[in-house]
Amino acid sequence: MxxxxxxxxxxxxxxxxxxxxxxxxxxxxxxxxxxxxxxxxxxxxxxxxxxxxxxxxxxxxxxxxxxxxxxxxxxxxxxxxxDTEPEPPVIRDDFLSMVYSVWIKEPETLERLIKDRKTYMEQRLDFFTEKLAVMEASFPADIHNFYSWRHCTRLLYSRRIAMTAQEIEWCNDVLKDHALARRTTEA
Amino acid sequence: MxxxxxxxxxxxxxxxxxxxxxxxxxxxxxxxxxxxxxxxxxxxxxxxxxxxxxxxxxxxxxxxxxxxxxxxxxxxxxxxxxDTEPEPPVIRDDFLSMVYSVWIKEPETLERLIKDRKTYMEQRLDFFTEKLAVMEASFPADIHNFYSWRHCTRLLYSRRIAMTAQEIEWCNDVLKDHALARRTTEA
DNA sequence: GCTCTCATGTAAATGGTTACATGATTCT
DNA sequence: AGAATCATGTAACCATTTACATGAGAGC
CATH class of the missing domain: 1.10.10.10 (Winged helix-like DNA-binding domain superfamily/Winged helix DNA-binding domain)
Incomplete structure (x- = not known):
């Protein structure tokens, strides 16, 4: 098998x-x-x-x-x-493939792409933050106990939350850059 | 087709x-x-x-x-x-699947898993930081020009770097927690 | 009567990997 | 002579998705 x-x-x-x-x-x-x-x-x-x-x-x-x-x-x-070693992670993300080629379009396309992504990530952030909060309230002991599976779930939630927040930050940086560059061009 | x-x-x-x-x-x-x-x-x-x-x-x-x-x-x-909307990203990451179940093993297994991951991510961080640095030095104008593909590459590199740094930080947090909890248990 | 959630599956198609096959050129 | 990189492909297999099929029970 x-x-x-x-x-x-x-x-x-x-x-x-x-x-x-x-x-x-x-x-x-x-x-x-x-x-x-x-x-x-x-x-x-x-x-x-x-x-x-x-x-x-x-x-x-x-x-x-x-x-x-x-x-x-x-x-x-x-x-x-x-006890074995995990394979390197594989990320399939259409969004990134689109960003790769978005230079062939007007800047508005990049802006839309980033804004939509940010919205999506904000929803995900809320979702996981809520999940973690519920678990913390319901099982305050388990989540710090190495031999409880909830400890592992907590680790995975906290990672997801940090990653998602980081991506939102990146979206903001790109949008800021974008606004700045356009103001410079117009001036 | x-x-x-x-x-x-x-x-x-x-x-x-x-x-x-x-x-x-x-x-x-x-x-x-x-x-x-x-x-x-x-x-x-x-x-x-x-x-x-x-x-x-x-x-x-x-x-x-x-x-x-x-x-x-x-x-x-x-x-x-x-002009279409990208599908939500799919992440295939054995490491996360292992963390999900690692509570059934001794705490050392989690520690090893996280340490190896950190090492891997540090290598990736160096790799992408170097790539970005080379591009910044070679094409200082292009990387800020919306109509140059290097601008898109810069965005993708900066995202990769931020994400990878974030994951290393998370690894450090987990390891710190881990050390703390073990000291408490031994005391 | 209709739709929704719960519940279990099969068949066909797609996306991707592994393994294999071939051959030129360079370097040791 | 042998390994390494460059270069192009095919065949078989594995992993996953899409589409289909069925049926119980709840709520409107």
Whole structure:
């Protein structure tokens, strides 16, 4: 069986807390989005190879669901992965590809591109700041405990927040430069 | 013909300056890495559909190469794309997936992960800082001229540098927290 | 009756990587 | 002779997305 990064992520999610495929998709949404058509086959393979167990759970007011939990073999596999070196990050960002070529258009196009990006990043910043605040209020002890998964979540939120704030700052710098240069040209 | 983001990037590279497939791969390497097996078919398709022209160039001391340049149709296509809205960015980062699950291991694993990341980011920071410095020294006028492609390159470098510096800062924060918490535990 | 959320999947297509194949030229 | 860089490509595979299919239950 082939273990790619997404498969390890699924194991990691289920190790925190048993979940259904549908719930895994929701958990991934804000962090590393994946479609259900990718998750369900991964779960099926993990189960077929004994890395996760599955139990049917009846719900009232909702359809039944299949809740998966990690086996000891699954946990061992995840632990072994954490001792390896991660690949360098890959960023797919259309926005950057557009900035790369935006010099062929009027300056207004760059301005629009940056303003839209800033708006998007401000929304993301609010989203993650809120998430972190809720977690801090709900689990004040866990988030500073090395052996709690919420500690890891806190680290990831704080990184996201810092990165997003940094990008907003960059947008402001570009817009400032832009305004300055245009005033100079007009004068 | 299907135009994906990579195809637009190839057009953007060739519009700055005509290049061979081999050169395009090198140009992309530090920004959005792609393999030659992806670039050559894109060039073939672009040529077959009249978006780029190709001329054989003899070189001495090196094998001959095929240099591509963008046609007016190709430029129009790129311009139209710049008026659309970019998709939200996608980040594939094994490191983050590892941090997500590292709570199941001893704290040393997190420490190692962060230290290695910091080292990697410091290398990247040096690389981009050097690149920007060279460009600033070589083309002091261009980098502030809206209608020069080097202006766009400067924006992308400055963003990369700020982002990378920010990530190093985050690594330092995590390591400081970590040291503090361990001292508290030992005391 | 219609839409929304919950829930699980399959099939086809696209985007990208890995592996392979070939050949010129330069440097050691 | 062997490795390194330059140069162009093909074939097979993997990862992910898009589109499709189905169905229960809730709320309007």
């Amino acid at each position: 082939i273990f790619n990064t997404t498969t390890y992520l699924v194991l990691g999610i289920l190790l925190r807390e048993p979940k259904s495929g549908y719930d895994i998709v929701k958990e991934l949404a804000s962090f590393r989005p994946a479609k259900s058509s990718q998750i369900y086959p991964i779960l099926a393979k993990l189960e077929a190879n004994g890395f996760v167990d599955c139990t049917q759970v009846q719900q009232d007011g909702k359809p039944n669901k299949k809740v998966y939990s990690v086996t000891s073999t699954g946990k061992a596999k995840l632990e072994a992965w954490l | 299907i135009f994906n983001t990579t195809t637009y990037l190839v057009l953007g590279i060739l519009l700055r300056e005509p290049k061979s497939g081999y050169d395009i791969v090198k140009e992309l390497a530090s920004f959005r890495p792609a393999k030659s097996s992806q670039i050559y078919p894109i060039l073939a398709k672009l040529e077959a559909n009249g978006f780029v022209d190709c001329t054989q160039v003899q070189q001495d001391g090196k094998p001959n190469k095929k240099v591509y340049s963008v046609t007016s149709t190709g430029k129009a296509k790129l311009e139209a794309w710049l």
